[in-house]
Amino acid sequence: MRGEPRLTGGRRRRNSLGAAPALLLSTLLAAVCMLLLGSTALAGPGSSSRLCGACHGPLRSQWAGSAHATSWTNPVFQAFLADAREKLGSEIQANCLPCHAPLAHVSGDRQVFDPVAQEGVGCNFCHNVSAVDPSTKPGSYTYDPSNPNLMRGPYRDADPMGAHEAIYSEIHTQSEFCASCHSASHPRSGLLIEGTYLSWKRWSGAEYDMTCQECHMPPAPGKAATVAKKTRPAVNAHSFVGPRSTPAWLSDAATLKGSVSAGRLRLEVENAKAGHALPGGGNSMRTITLDVVFSNAAGAEVQRLQAERFGTEFADADGMFPVPKWIGHSVARATEIGPDSSRVVLCDVPPGASRAEAVLTYHAIHPAYRAMLVKRGVDLSGRAPIVLARTTVVLP
């Protein structure tokens, strides 16, 4: 299925490598890496990101801190996968591979033995994708196995100095590239399990083509490879910044305003920053809660309630919700805050209350699943609930 990996790229420019020591060093490094690229490509459909890191060090360390690098090893994913296998049989795993271990999917490595496939959504996978059908088919990318050393990327004039081949790929600069995994319906139930791309399409910024990449891979001037000769106006960070890798990024994602309207507490939550719904993905996995505590003039608590929960939640065949995306039969709630939108929540004021304190909290793990994960000893570090906003309202 795989073509012969090639050691040299078609664009090597020997004459441009001068005798300066720095260049000599980079030539040596490039030569070693060329050999390595060739040999590891023989062992699997792609090379380890470690190899790419020899010349793309900063990009590699950014990627290593992202959710893409742990899309297979992530303990929360593994716990839910174990659960899915137990409930639905071990074959269910094959349904997860297109997005969580794409190299294993394309090479038919169903048990994910290949250590490079265990690197999740990695360098050599994304840069060997040659086309994408932005439908809701899970994993709707075309992976080209014919030459793992041919990197597709955003530059028309890349000069990889013989380390690998390179070719311009427009799809890599478009949101549709991300849609291959971030836009998907469940093959059996038809439920929209990943809706981020479709909600991005409804966002005002999509009209003037503000892509996923611009927010999640913010571009800055610099070198695309440490050994590269050119300084480029735009090198995209590979941090895939998001709520789990960078909780602080959520600090201004939403605003919360409180007031009194016709004797009721009026809370308005605005999606302030996301180019899609809030929460933005992971249907039935994440939620944002709006909790209110009413207190009296003496400061004692009068009532505590969950005023609203934002996000899509699926119900199973018995109507129980929330349940994870692969066992959902119907949509129980669809209450995310759309792009460019805000939501108003009204609460009755209990007798004796003179103050209301409202807190908006993002939960990377829906609280309904947390107890089960804790009981099983799953490592939940970095997944504490995050307060997005709070407000206090003095009641008449």
Ligand code: HEC
């Ligand atoms: C989720 C897919 C994905 C993964 C994983 C990924 N890349 Fe990229 N990469 C992209 C996209 C998309 C672009 C182009 C962004 C644009 O132009 O809008 C890009 C651009 C690049 C570029 C051009 C310079 C730049 O940053 O814009 C290099 C070099 C590169 N990637 C190397 C790597 C390396 C090395 C790794 C692994 C450490 C890696 N990529 C992992 C999707 C990915």
Ligand code: HEC
């Ligand atoms: C169409 C691609 C796709 C398929 C197929 C898929 N997932 Fe996911 N999954 C994603 C994306 C994208 C996210 C992250 C969404 C976000 O961050 O909001 C995710 C997130 C998750 C999470 C949350 C992880 C965390 O740390 O919070 C779990 C658990 C999960 N998936 C389990 C599974 C299981 C089990 C299967 C197979 C039965 C599966 N997924 C199939 C794309 C997919």
Ligand code: HEC
């Ligand atoms: C020996 C050094 C070296 C190694 C190893 C290396 N690259 Fe590169 N790569 C470069 C250089 C140099 C460039 C050109 C940068 C430029 O022109 O600005 C480049 C460019 C790229 C581009 C941009 C292509 C385009 O047309 O836009 C991508 C994508 C890329 N590399 C991915 C990878 C991946 C993935 C790996 C690991 C499998 C890897 N590289 C390993 C040196 C290397």
Ligand code: HEC
């Ligand atoms: C091959 C499938 C695939 C592709 C292509 C892909 N992703 Fe992902 N992405 C995932 C999976 C799977 C997860 C969830 C991993 C997990 O939770 O363990 C994820 C998670 C994320 C997250 C959540 C990070 C966090 O910290 O919460 C962001 C943001 C993201 N992806 C952005 C992008 C962008 C932008 C692109 C396009 C440049 C893209 N993804 C392309 C599969 C993919």
Ligand code: HEC
């Ligand atoms: C204008 C900037 C912007 C654009 C454009 C954008 N995002 Fe986001 N994204 C955000 C912000 C802010 C968050 C954090 C709030 C949230 O979770 O929705 C986020 C969160 C996410 C998450 C994690 C969701 C969660 O709740 O844990 C994923 C996955 C994601 N984005 C993928 C994408 C994809 C795929 C695209 C393109 C189709 C895209 N984003 C376009 C700003 C953006």
